[in-house]
Amino acid sequence: MTVLYKANMVRGAEWARLFAERAPEIPFRLWPDIGNPADVRHLVAWVPPDDIATTFPNLELVFSVGAGVDQFDTSKVPAHIPLVRMLEPGIAETMVEYVTMAVLALHRDLLHFINQQKQQVWREIRITPAKRRHVGVMGLGQLGQAVLARLKAFGFPLSGWNRSPRQIEGVTCYAGADALPDFLAQVDILVCLLPLTDQTRGILNADLFACLPRGAGLVNVGRGPHLVESDFLAALDSGALSGAVLDVTDPEPLAAGHPFWSHPRILLTPHNASMTTPDTAVDFVLDVIARHRRGEELPGRVDRTRGY
Numbered sequence: 001m002t003v004l005y006k007a008n009m010v011r012g013a014e015w016a017r018l019f020a021e022r023a024p025e026i027p028f029r030l031w032p033d034i035g036n037p038a039d040v041r042h043l044v045a046w047v048p049p050d051d052i053a054t055t056f057p058n059l060e061l062v063f064s065v066g067a068g069v070d071q072f073d074t075s076k077v078p079a080h081i082p083l084v085r086m087l088e089p090g091i092a093e094t095m096v097e098y099v100t101m102a103v104l105a106l107h108r109d110l111l112h113f114i115n116q117q118k119q120q121v122w123r124e125i126r127i128t129p130a131k132r133r134h135v136g137v138m139g140l141g142q143l144g145q146a147v148l149a150r151l152k153a154f155g156f157p158l159s160g161w162n163r164s165p166r167q168i169e170g171v172t173c174y175a176g177a178d179a180l181p182d183f184l185a186q187v188d189i190l191v192c193l194l195p196l197t198d199q200t201r202g203i204l205n206a207d208l209f210a211c212l213p214r215g216a217g218l219v220n221v222g223r224g225p226h227l228v229e230s231d232f233l234a235a236l237d238s239g240a241l242s243g244a245v246l247d248v249t250d251p252e253p254l255a256a257g258h259p260f261w262s263h264p265r266i267l268l269t270p271h272n273a274s275m276t277t278p279d280t281a282v283d284f285v286l287d288v289i290a291r292h293r294r295g296e297e298l299p300g301r302v303d304r305t306r307g308y
Contacts, residue, residue, distance in 0.1 A: 003285070004056075006031035006045040007065045013279040015044075022285055042289060047071055051079045054243070061292055063285055065276050067091050067143060069302050070196035072221055077284035079304065086166055088284040089301040090277025092146040094258035099221060104154075105267065106189050107133050107215035112242045115264045130155040136187035137220065139194040139202075140166040140173065141308075143274075147191065159183055163199075184211035189219065190209045195308035196223040206231035215242040221273045226249030236265050247273040 002021065003026055005012045012030045017026040028037050031049075040056045044063040047148045049055060053076070060078055064085045077083050105111065105251070107123045114125060133156055142163040148158055148171050158171045161183040165175040174183040183247055184190070190212060194200045204220065205228040218241055220227055227250070235241040241266040260266050290299055302308060 001041045002027040002029055002035060002039040003042045003044065004029050004031060004034055004040045004045065004206055004287075006047075006049065008046070011276070011278050015282060018278055018282040020281060021274040026289075040059055044285060050076065052076055052081075061289065063288070065281070067095075067144045067274065068223070069308065074302070074304055074307075076136070082298055083302040083304070084096075084205045084288055084298055084300045085308070086276055086281060086284065087142060087179070088276060088280040090280045092143055094110070094220065094277075095143050095274035096146050096150045098192040098247065098269075099193075099219060100150055101248075102221075102247075102267075103151060103156075103189055103191065105134055105245060106219070106243055107156075111265055111267060114267075130182060131157065132187050133157075134159065134188045135191065136160065136183060136189070137191045137193060138162075139192065140168065141193070141195075144193045146189075147193065157186075159187065180208075181211045182213050184208060185213070187212055187216060190193055191219045192222040194226060196225055197307040202228050204232065209235040209240050212240070214240055217242055218244040219246075220244070221247045224252060225307045233263070234261060236263065241265075243267075245269075247271055 005015050005028070009030065016028050016030060019026060027039065034040060037056050038058055041058060041060045042063070043056065043059060046065050048062065052059060052074070056263045059081055062081055062083050064072065069083060069088055070083050074083060107130065112125060135151055135156040136146055136163045140160045146159060148160060148168060151158060154169055160166065160168060160171050161174045161180060163176065164241065166173045184269060192204060194203065200248055202225065204226050209231065236244070245267045246260065247269045248271050249260065254260055260268050292299055
Protein backbone atom coordinates (compact mmCIF):
# COMPACT_ATOMS: atom_id res chain seq x y z
CA MET A 1 0.00 0.00 0.00
CA THR A 2 2.73 2.37 -1.10
CA VAL A 3 2.33 6.16 -1.25
CA LEU A 4 4.22 7.56 -4.25
CA TYR A 5 5.20 11.26 -4.31
CA LYS A 6 5.86 13.02 -7.63
CA ALA A 7 6.42 16.75 -7.17
CA ASN A 8 9.09 19.07 -5.79
CA MET A 9 11.90 16.76 -4.68
CA VAL A 10 13.26 19.06 -1.96
CA ARG A 11 9.87 19.13 -0.24
CA GLY A 12 9.50 15.45 -1.11
CA ALA A 13 12.38 14.65 1.23
CA GLU A 14 10.42 16.38 4.01
CA TRP A 15 7.36 14.32 3.12
CA ALA A 16 9.44 11.15 3.37
CA ARG A 17 10.74 12.10 6.81
CA LEU A 18 7.26 12.99 8.07
CA PHE A 19 5.73 9.77 6.76
CA ALA A 20 8.47 7.78 8.47
CA GLU A 21 7.67 9.54 11.75
CA ARG A 22 3.87 9.55 11.58
CA ALA A 23 3.00 6.48 9.53
CA PRO A 24 6.00 4.14 9.48
CA GLU A 25 3.73 1.26 8.51
CA ILE A 26 2.99 2.90 5.13
CA PRO A 27 5.76 2.51 2.50
CA PHE A 28 6.62 5.90 0.99
CA ARG A 29 8.55 6.41 -2.26
CA LEU A 30 9.82 9.40 -4.22
CA TRP A 31 9.49 9.46 -8.01
CA PRO A 32 11.10 7.96 -10.08
CA ASP A 33 11.89 5.24 -7.51
CA ILE A 34 8.44 3.66 -7.75
CA GLY A 35 9.34 0.15 -6.64
CA ASN A 36 6.74 -2.41 -7.61
CA PRO A 37 4.00 -0.48 -9.51
CA ALA A 38 1.40 -2.96 -8.29
CA ASP A 39 2.09 -1.86 -4.69
CA VAL A 40 1.28 1.81 -5.35
CA ARG A 41 -2.13 2.59 -3.88
CA HIS A 42 -1.85 6.36 -3.41
CA LEU A 43 -0.25 8.92 -5.74
CA VAL A 44 0.61 12.47 -4.60
CA ALA A 45 1.58 14.62 -7.59
CA TRP A 46 1.71 18.06 -9.15
CA VAL A 47 1.66 16.58 -12.66
CA PRO A 48 0.92 12.87 -12.70
CA PRO A 49 2.76 10.41 -14.94
CA ASP A 50 1.18 9.27 -18.19
CA ASP A 51 -0.75 6.01 -18.36
CA ILE A 52 -1.74 6.04 -14.70
CA ALA A 53 -4.25 3.25 -15.08
CA THR A 54 -1.88 0.78 -16.73
CA THR A 55 1.22 1.79 -14.78
CA PHE A 56 -0.44 1.48 -11.37
CA PRO A 57 -3.13 -1.20 -11.67
CA ASN A 58 -4.09 -1.08 -7.97
CA LEU A 59 -4.23 2.69 -7.53
CA GLU A 60 -6.94 3.83 -5.07
CA LEU A 61 -6.42 7.60 -4.59
CA VAL A 62 -4.77 10.46 -6.48
CA PHE A 63 -3.86 13.67 -4.63
CA SER A 64 -2.92 17.01 -6.15
CA VAL A 65 -0.21 18.70 -4.10
CA GLY A 66 -1.86 22.03 -4.92
CA ALA A 67 -5.23 23.60 -4.23
CA GLY A 68 -6.23 23.16 -7.88
CA VAL A 69 -6.24 20.32 -10.40
CA ASP A 70 -6.23 22.21 -13.71
CA GLN A 71 -2.68 20.96 -14.33
CA PHE A 72 -4.10 17.40 -14.45
CA ASP A 73 -5.48 15.73 -17.52
CA THR A 74 -8.36 14.25 -15.56
CA SER A 75 -9.33 12.03 -18.47
CA LYS A 76 -6.23 9.98 -17.69
CA VAL A 77 -7.35 9.37 -14.11
CA PRO A 78 -9.89 6.50 -14.18
CA ALA A 79 -13.34 7.64 -13.08
CA HIS A 80 -13.49 5.15 -10.21
CA ILE A 81 -10.35 6.61 -8.58
CA PRO A 82 -11.06 9.66 -6.40
CA LEU A 83 -9.03 12.76 -7.29
CA VAL A 84 -8.39 14.91 -4.21
CA ARG A 85 -7.13 18.50 -4.13
CA MET A 86 -5.07 19.69 -1.21
CA LEU A 87 -7.04 21.35 1.60
CA GLU A 88 -4.27 21.52 4.15
CA PRO A 89 -4.19 24.79 6.16
CA GLY A 90 -0.74 25.89 5.00
CA ILE A 91 -2.10 26.72 1.53
CA ALA A 92 -4.81 28.96 2.96
CA GLU A 93 -2.48 30.70 5.40
CA THR A 94 0.11 31.62 2.80
CA MET A 95 -2.56 32.67 0.28
CA VAL A 96 -4.16 34.95 2.86
CA GLU A 97 -0.79 36.58 3.52
CA TYR A 98 -0.14 37.16 -0.17
CA VAL A 99 -3.57 38.53 -1.07
CA THR A 100 -3.53 40.82 1.96
CA MET A 101 -0.13 42.12 0.85
CA ALA A 102 -1.36 42.61 -2.72
CA VAL A 103 -4.60 44.35 -1.76
CA LEU A 104 -2.78 46.70 0.62
CA ALA A 105 -0.13 47.42 -2.03
CA LEU A 106 -2.83 48.53 -4.47
CA HIS A 107 -4.83 50.30 -1.78
CA ARG A 108 -1.81 52.32 -0.58
CA ASP A 109 -0.46 53.03 -4.10
CA LEU A 110 2.73 51.05 -3.62
CA LEU A 111 3.28 50.55 -7.36
CA HIS A 112 3.24 54.31 -7.88
CA PHE A 113 5.75 54.86 -5.10
CA ILE A 114 8.08 52.16 -6.46
CA ASN A 115 8.12 53.93 -9.82
CA GLN A 116 8.58 57.34 -8.21
CA GLN A 117 11.59 55.99 -6.30
CA LYS A 118 13.12 54.71 -9.55
CA GLN A 119 12.62 58.19 -11.05
CA GLN A 120 13.84 59.94 -7.87
CA VAL A 121 10.51 61.73 -7.54
CA TRP A 122 9.18 62.76 -4.10
CA ARG A 123 5.45 63.27 -4.46
CA GLU A 124 2.73 62.35 -2.01
CA ILE A 125 -0.50 60.65 -3.03
CA ARG A 126 -3.59 61.38 -1.00
CA ILE A 127 -4.67 58.41 1.10
CA THR A 128 -8.07 56.84 0.45
CA PRO A 129 -9.57 55.43 3.67
CA ALA A 130 -10.16 51.69 3.62
CA LYS A 131 -13.85 52.24 4.30
CA ARG A 132 -14.09 53.86 0.86
CA ARG A 133 -12.16 51.16 -1.01
CA HIS A 134 -14.37 48.23 -1.99
CA VAL A 135 -12.64 44.84 -2.34
CA GLY A 136 -14.30 42.01 -4.25
CA VAL A 137 -13.23 38.37 -4.40
CA MET A 138 -14.15 36.05 -7.27
CA GLY A 139 -14.21 32.47 -6.00
CA LEU A 140 -15.66 31.78 -2.55
CA GLY A 141 -14.19 28.41 -1.73
CA GLN A 142 -11.84 27.72 1.16
CA LEU A 143 -9.23 30.22 -0.01
CA GLY A 144 -11.64 33.00 -0.94
CA GLN A 145 -13.44 32.79 2.37
CA ALA A 146 -10.14 32.80 4.29
CA VAL A 147 -8.99 35.91 2.39
CA LEU A 148 -12.23 37.77 3.07
CA ALA A 149 -12.07 36.91 6.77
CA ARG A 150 -8.62 38.51 7.05
CA LEU A 151 -9.51 41.59 4.99
CA LYS A 152 -12.42 42.40 7.31
CA ALA A 153 -9.93 43.62 9.90
CA PHE A 154 -8.91 46.56 7.68
CA GLY A 155 -12.41 47.96 7.29
CA PHE A 156 -12.81 47.45 3.55
CA PRO A 157 -16.35 47.01 2.26
CA LEU A 158 -16.31 43.44 0.99
CA SER A 159 -18.20 41.48 -1.63
CA GLY A 160 -17.79 38.10 -3.26
CA TRP A 161 -18.89 36.36 -6.42
CA ASN A 162 -19.23 32.64 -6.94
CA ARG A 163 -20.76 30.22 -9.40
CA SER A 164 -23.12 28.91 -6.70
CA PRO A 165 -24.70 30.88 -3.82
CA ARG A 166 -22.75 31.51 -0.61
CA GLN A 167 -23.58 33.28 2.62
CA ILE A 168 -20.64 34.90 4.44
CA GLU A 169 -21.11 37.20 7.41
CA GLY A 170 -20.06 40.76 6.61
CA VAL A 171 -19.72 40.05 2.88
CA THR A 172 -22.22 40.89 0.16
CA CYS A 173 -22.38 37.75 -1.95
CA TYR A 174 -23.38 37.38 -5.60
CA ALA A 175 -23.87 34.18 -7.56
CA GLY A 176 -24.07 33.24 -11.21
CA ALA A 177 -23.27 34.92 -14.51
CA ASP A 178 -26.26 37.24 -14.40
CA ALA A 179 -25.08 38.77 -11.12
CA LEU A 180 -21.48 39.33 -12.23
CA PRO A 181 -21.95 42.89 -13.64
CA ASP A 182 -23.65 44.07 -10.43
CA PHE A 183 -20.81 42.60 -8.38
CA LEU A 184 -18.12 44.22 -10.53
CA ALA A 185 -19.74 47.66 -10.66
CA GLN A 186 -18.72 48.49 -7.09
CA VAL A 187 -15.32 46.76 -6.86
CA ASP A 188 -12.24 48.98 -6.56
CA ILE A 189 -9.82 46.09 -6.06
CA LEU A 190 -10.72 42.76 -7.68
CA VAL A 191 -9.15 39.50 -6.47
CA CYS A 192 -9.42 36.45 -8.74
CA LEU A 193 -9.31 33.17 -6.83
CA LEU A 194 -11.38 31.15 -9.27
CA PRO A 195 -10.55 27.61 -10.30
CA LEU A 196 -9.59 27.27 -13.94
CA THR A 197 -12.39 25.61 -15.90
CA ASP A 198 -13.79 25.92 -19.41
CA GLN A 199 -16.23 28.48 -18.01
CA THR A 200 -13.61 30.67 -16.27
CA ARG A 201 -10.84 30.54 -18.89
CA GLY A 202 -10.42 34.10 -20.23
CA ILE A 203 -12.90 35.56 -17.75
CA LEU A 204 -10.57 38.51 -16.98
CA ASN A 205 -11.23 40.23 -20.29
CA ALA A 206 -12.25 43.57 -21.79
CA ASP A 207 -15.94 43.06 -21.02
CA LEU A 208 -15.19 42.37 -17.36
CA PHE A 209 -12.79 45.32 -17.04
CA ALA A 210 -15.43 47.60 -18.55
CA CYS A 211 -17.81 46.68 -15.71
CA LEU A 212 -15.35 47.80 -13.03
CA PRO A 213 -15.10 51.39 -11.79
CA ARG A 214 -12.46 53.25 -13.78
CA GLY A 215 -9.03 52.93 -12.17
CA ALA A 216 -9.74 49.66 -10.36
CA GLY A 217 -6.90 47.35 -9.33
CA LEU A 218 -6.54 43.64 -10.06
CA VAL A 219 -4.99 40.78 -8.11
CA ASN A 220 -4.79 37.49 -10.01
CA VAL A 221 -3.86 34.51 -7.87
CA GLY A 222 -6.06 32.07 -9.79
CA ARG A 223 -4.40 30.84 -12.97
CA GLY A 224 -2.68 32.57 -15.88
CA PRO A 225 -5.28 31.52 -18.49
CA HIS A 226 -7.97 33.42 -16.58
CA LEU A 227 -6.42 36.59 -18.02
CA VAL A 228 -6.69 37.80 -21.63
CA GLU A 229 -3.33 39.53 -21.94
CA SER A 230 -4.14 41.91 -24.79
CA ASP A 231 -7.32 43.12 -23.06
CA PHE A 232 -5.46 43.49 -19.77
CA LEU A 233 -2.61 45.57 -21.22
CA ALA A 234 -5.09 47.75 -23.09
CA ALA A 235 -7.01 48.34 -19.84
CA LEU A 236 -3.81 49.34 -18.03
CA ASP A 237 -2.71 51.67 -20.82
CA SER A 238 -6.14 53.34 -21.03
CA GLY A 239 -6.43 53.84 -17.27
CA ALA A 240 -9.39 51.48 -16.97
CA LEU A 241 -7.13 49.57 -14.59
CA SER A 242 -4.68 51.48 -12.40
CA GLY A 243 -2.45 48.57 -11.45
CA ALA A 244 -2.22 44.85 -10.92
CA VAL A 245 -0.48 42.21 -8.85
CA LEU A 246 -0.03 38.96 -10.78
CA ASP A 247 1.21 35.72 -9.28
CA VAL A 248 0.22 33.58 -12.26
CA THR A 249 0.85 33.88 -16.00
CA ASP A 250 0.43 31.88 -19.18
CA PRO A 251 2.92 30.41 -19.86
CA GLU A 252 5.05 30.10 -16.75
CA PRO A 253 7.70 31.37 -16.67
CA LEU A 254 7.22 34.27 -19.06
CA ALA A 255 9.62 34.66 -21.95
CA ALA A 256 12.34 37.29 -21.78
CA GLY A 257 11.04 40.61 -23.08
CA HIS A 258 7.41 39.92 -22.23
CA PRO A 259 5.69 43.25 -21.41
CA PHE A 260 4.66 42.08 -17.93
CA TRP A 261 8.31 42.08 -16.82
CA SER A 262 8.77 45.82 -17.22
CA HIS A 263 5.30 47.31 -17.09
CA PRO A 264 5.30 50.07 -14.43
CA ARG A 265 1.81 49.19 -13.19
CA ILE A 266 2.36 45.45 -12.77
CA LEU A 267 3.91 43.69 -9.78
CA LEU A 268 4.83 40.17 -10.87
CA THR A 269 5.69 37.20 -8.65
CA PRO A 270 6.62 33.63 -9.72
CA HIS A 271 3.50 31.64 -8.75
CA ASN A 272 4.35 31.45 -5.08
CA ALA A 273 1.37 33.18 -3.48
CA SER A 274 0.68 29.97 -1.61
CA MET A 275 2.61 26.80 -1.04
CA THR A 276 1.77 23.40 0.36
CA THR A 277 3.35 22.96 3.79
CA PRO A 278 4.66 19.39 4.16
CA ASP A 279 3.99 19.24 7.90
CA THR A 280 0.23 19.81 7.57
CA ALA A 281 -0.09 18.31 4.08
CA VAL A 282 1.08 14.91 5.31
CA ASP A 283 -1.56 15.01 8.05
CA PHE A 284 -4.21 15.83 5.45
CA VAL A 285 -3.17 12.96 3.18
CA LEU A 286 -3.10 10.49 6.06
CA ASP A 287 -6.54 11.63 7.18
CA VAL A 288 -7.99 11.19 3.67
CA ILE A 289 -6.43 7.74 3.34
CA ALA A 290 -7.98 6.73 6.67
CA ARG A 291 -11.37 8.11 5.64
CA HIS A 292 -11.17 6.25 2.33
CA ARG A 293 -10.48 2.97 4.13
CA ARG A 294 -13.56 3.55 6.30
CA GLY A 295 -15.71 4.38 3.29
CA GLU A 296 -16.34 7.96 4.42
CA GLU A 297 -16.74 11.15 2.41
CA LEU A 298 -13.39 12.57 1.30
CA PRO A 299 -12.57 16.26 1.92
CA GLY A 300 -11.24 17.93 -1.22
CA ARG A 301 -12.65 15.32 -3.59
CA VAL A 302 -12.88 16.83 -7.07
CA ASP A 303 -16.21 16.89 -8.87
CA ARG A 304 -15.15 15.81 -12.36
CA THR A 305 -18.18 17.52 -13.93
CA ARG A 306 -17.18 20.90 -12.50
CA GLY A 307 -13.42 20.52 -12.69
CA TYR A 308 -12.73 21.37 -9.03
